[in-house]
């Protein structure tokens with residue numbers, strides 16, 4: 166077996182762009198398919214309690230490196246713990 170990284174392709178949960186990733190190391194975020202946002206997030210970006218139904222139907226979706234660095238920058242400027250979907 167060659168020691169090449171097994172790459173997968175998928176759509177970024179944040180920007181919806183197709184990108185290649187290593188499924189073993191890619192960062193994922195829980196996304197509610199009905200809202201395409203993390204459970205508990207509204208389209209206005211405000212928070213509401215996540216319903217068990219929303220969490221149950223949500224799936225882990227990959228995040229592309231671009232959005233990952235964007236989220237980390239936002240996290241650094243706000244000094245808040247990582248929380249997906251709260252950046253502008």
Ligand SMILES: [Zn+2]
Nearest residue numbers: 177180229232
């Ligand atoms: Zn992205």
